[in-house]
Amino acid sequence: MRLQEIQEHYDAAFRRGCVPFLACEECSKFFFYPSTRCRKCGSARLDKRLSAGEGKVFAITRFRAKDSGEVSYGIVQMEEGFRLYCNFEEFGSKLEVDSGVKVRAIGETFQLLARPRAL
Amino acid sequence: MISGFSGKIAKKYEGSAFELMADVAMDALNMAGLGLRDVDGLSTTFLPGVFDGKTHLHFQASQVAQYLGIRPKYLDLLDFGGASALAMIPRAINAVASGLAENVLCILGGKGSEVRSKGVTVDGYDRVDKGVQLTPFDRYYRGGFDFNPVTDYALAAQRHAKVFGTRDEQRAMIAVSQRKNSVTNPYALYPEELTVERVLSSPVIAEPLHLLEAVYPVDGFHAFVVSKRNRTLNDLRVEAYGEAHWPEMPCELDDLVVTPALESSRRAGFDPRRADCLQLYDSFTITVLLQIEDVGLAKKGQGGKFVESTDTTRRGELPINTGGGSLNTGQPAYMSGGVLLEEAVRQLNGLAGDHQLSAVKSVFLNGIGGWGRNHSVTLVLGV
Numbered sequence: 283m284r285l286q287e288i289q290e291h292y293d294a295a296f297r298r299g300c301v302p303f304l305a306c307e308e309c310s311k312f313f314f315y316p317s318t319r320c321r322k323c324g325s326a327r328l329d330k331r332l333s334a335g336e337g338k339v340f341a342i343t344r345f346r347a348k349d350s351g352e353v354s355y356g357i358v359q360m361e362e363g364f365r366l367y368c369n370f371e372e373f374g375s376k377l378e379v380d381s382g383v384k385v386r387a388i389g390e391t392f393q394l395l396a397r398p399r400a401l
Numbered sequence: 402m403i404s405g406f407s408g409k410i411a412k413k414y415e416g417s418a419f420e421l422m423a424d425v426a427m428d429a430l431n432m433a434g435l436g437l438r439d440v441d442g443l444s445t446t447f448l449p450g451v452f453d454g455k456t457h458l459h460f461q462a463s464q465v466a467q468y469l470g471i472r473p474k475y476l477d478l479l480d481f482g483g484a485s486a487l488a489m490i491p492r493a494i495n496a497v498a499s500g501l502a503e504n505v506l507c508i509l510g511g512k513g514s515e516v517r518s519k520g521v522t523v524d525g526y527d528r529v530d531k532g533v534q535l536t537p538f539d540r541y542y543r544g545g546f547d548f549n550p551v552t553d554y555a556l557a558a559q560r561h562a563k564v565f566g567t568r569d570e571q572r573a574m575i576a577v578s579q580r581k582n583s584v585t586n587p588y589a590l591y592p593e594e595l596t597v598e599r600v601l602s603s604p605v606i607a608e609p610l611h612l613l614e615a616v617y618p619v620d621g622f623h624a625f626v627v628s629k630r631n632r633t634l635n636d637l638r639v640e641a642y643g644e645a646h647w648p649e650m651p652c653e654l655d656d657l658v659v660t661p662a663l664e665s666s667r668r669a670g671f672d673p674r675r676a677d678c679l680q681l682y683d684s685f686t687i688t689v690l691l692q693i694e695d696v697g698l699a700k701k702g703q704g705g706k707f708v709e710s711t712d713t714t715r716r717g718e719l720p721i722n723t724g725g726g727s728l729n730t731g732q733p734a735y736m737s738g739g740v741l742l743e744e745a746v747r748q749l750n751g752l753a754g755d756h757q758l759s760a761v762k763s764v765f766l767n768g769i770g771g772w773g774r775n776h777s778v779t780l781v782l783g784v
């Protein structure tokens with residue numbers, strides 16, 4: 283598969299608010315950050331998939347950004363078994379490691395946002 | 402082996418990076434009793450922005466050679482960030498041993514102030530120059546706020562706290578001990594003593610890290626001359642060496658609580674307790690804590706307990722960062738490796754002044770570099 287084909291899948295997923303990922307058909311490794319080769323076994327037999335968006339906070343930090351006030355940032359462990367970096371929208375209730383979150387993508391800016399699953 | 406060295410650090414150096422670089426290089430050569438004409442090997446490194454705000458120097462190593470008027474037989478450019486300094490030394494020694502060169506000038510540094518003034522770090526330089534790329538997939542990675550060394554190490558510190566119960570106070574003790582080591586170091590920026598309370602009452606820069614747990618980016622260069630014939634300094638030897646490069650995104654590692662120092666130190670195969678002191682990369686307190694575990698001073702997860710129960714000041718049983726480290730000198734051009742290496746060479750030559758330890762026979766160094774803790778170099782120097 284060409285990188286462009288993967289990017290088209292990713293861009294289309296982001297436009298729909300979905301989180302794309304790749305699954306290796308040789309070794310069953312799942313990963314988010316795209317490549318034309320499985321980073322575990324080198325296979326080019328990759329399946330383009332869409333995540334259900336459900337996951338858990340793996341790590342989270344908060345800091346004060348110059349223009350945007352307090353920013354939450356970190357890593358989500360997706361239920362399918364891969365991890366990605368994203369921002370968190372906490373809506374007042376502080377997220378912790380292992381809190382359930384739903385991740386959505388924002389097409390134009392390619393930002394990933396996770397919010398508490400209950401919301 | 403190392404026949405001369407020099408280091409100069411300033412919060413803000415008013416001249417060009419090339420000027421400061423040349424001054425430091427000349428000082429190191431003077432110590433070695435050499436002139437520019439004797440230099441036939443050159444090794445250097447580069448990060449975006451640190452040479453007078455330029456994103457990129459086209460053929461950087463050539464430009465350094467051109468400025469100094471050197472025509473090297475051996476020319477190298479290392480790209481391991483903070484770990485580059487330590488990796489230069491064995492490469493230069495190999496070059497000399499194999500007859501490629503007789504005197505290799507190793508230069509590292511630049512101006513952190515140029516990058517600082519743009520409101521970014523070198524690892525966020527893509528925010529000010531769209532020609533900079535951090536990963537092959539920035540489009541899907543750089544959409545949001547804001548991966549930088551501070552948030553990256555904050556996440557590592559948070560995982561360490563979550564997985565092992567490490568407390569903020571334990572990390573703060575590292576800053577306190579290093580400050581004790583720096584009070585007699587003329588290169589230190591901060592004269593006052595530090596307490597755990599003061600560290601923890603400094604502003605939170607990214608939870609759970611505090612301002613006094615992080616290096617301050619400054620301007621500065623270090624130069625080391627590796628020579629076939631050494632007339633001036635103690636003849637040092639590399640007692641052990643290992644490097645490891647983990648290119649993964651940190652989130653794709655099993656966890657954030659290990660660094661490639663685990664692997665580089667294993668390759669070196671030298672028990673760090675046998676060394677008279679250690680110089681561990683100290684971009685943040687958590688960086689030191691992670692290496693304490695990864696190089697084998699403490700079991701994984703026990704680093705917090707280790708710093709509570711071990712006196713790591715220069716008068717203690719296991720001195721770490723004997724000059725106070727870059728947490729106290731500032732971090733020249735976003736790379737602490739030169740600070741670690743200069744301190745090790747000083748200790749091994751009895752040139753550490755008021756913070757000299759007695760009878761230093763070997764120093765264990767570990768450098769970490771890359772924006773996701775990608776590189777680790779373990780180097781044991783002995784006399």
Ligand SMILES: [Zn+2]
Binds near residue numbers: 309320321322324325
């Ligand atoms: Zn595979």
